[in-house]
Amino acid sequence: MTIFTGPPSSAIRNKPISEQLKRVLASAAQSAGIDTIIITSGGQDVLGDGPRRTGSTRHDRGRAADLQLVVRGTTLSFTNQSAPAAMLAFIEAAAAAGATGIGAGVDYMGPRTIHVGFGKSIDDHETLTWGANGSSRNAPQWLRDAAEAGWGAPTALAESDVVASDLAGAETPGRYAVIARTGLKLRGGPGPDFGSEKTLPLGTELTVTQFGGAWACVDVEGDGVLDGYVFASFLAPVVSDHAEGGVA
Known part of the structure; x- marks a missing residue:
């Protein structure tokens, strides 16, 4: 069982992390063999509701954490060129379990601390990695690779945490496009236990005939x-280039 410590009471972001995030982190820790997760920065006052906050809204409501990973008494560290296998496994598992925002970099928060969480709001489902200066361009390649591997293979935990608002408007059958950076697995049934027929590349357009929970029949x-089923939170409606009412 993974031990969670922090955030310290002296931290600006000293509020607890959300239960959803804790489930994601615990699942990832179990997969990667992490013994302890040290949360150095947790939840913060919601924008407009209190002064104890800093930076973006990602940490609002405890939806993100800056953290360190401990294995057998040693806090894992990384460089901008490489990271320990256990850290890579943790990041991949966290992304697969539903984390959508992951940041790390020696020039970002030092060689031990990583950011794991969700979007800037409950309606923000963009998958994103970043490094120094909070820039995606500066994300270490190992971080990108691990996160994208996880986003390309979502787990049952990620699916169980998807609620209607998380489908980003994907409730109505029609034309949609794949928005998963590394592609989206087409499965023989509505769940990760069904075999993957193939991977649909980013930008693939398809027709959703029916939504059922976290899955879409396409x-x-x-x-x-x-042809099969895909994980619905990685679809976005296709917007027509033509306005209704005729050609001007």
């Missing part, structure tokens, strides 16, 4: 034949 070929 027609990829556009011929009216059902």
Whole structure:
């Protein structure tokens, strides 16, 4: 069982992390063999509701944490070029379990601390990595690779935490596009236990015929034949380039 410590009472972001985030972190720690998670910066006052806050809204409501990982009494550390296998496994598992914002870098928060959490609001589902200066361009390659591997293979935990508002408007059948950076697995049924038929690349357009919980039944070929199921939170509605009402 993973031990959680922090955040320290003296930290600006000293509020507890959300239960959803704690489930994600605990699941990732179990997968990666992490013994202790030290939270150095946790939740903060919601913007407009209190003064104890800093930076962006990612930490509001405890939806993000800056943390360190401990294995057998040793706090893991990394460079901008490489990271320990246990840290890579943790990041991949956290992304697979539903974390969408992950940051790290020696020039960002030092060689031991990583940021793991969700978006800037409950409606922000963009998957993003970053490094120094909070810039995606500065994200270490090992961080990008580990996170994208996880986002490409979401786990049952990620699916169980998806609620209607998390589907970003994906409740109505119609045309959608894949927004997962590393592609989206097409499965034979609505769940990770079903085999993956293939991976649909980023930008693939398809027709959703029906939504069921966290999954969407899709027609990829556009011929009216059902091809399988995909994880719905990695779809976005396709916006037509043509306005209704005729050509001007």
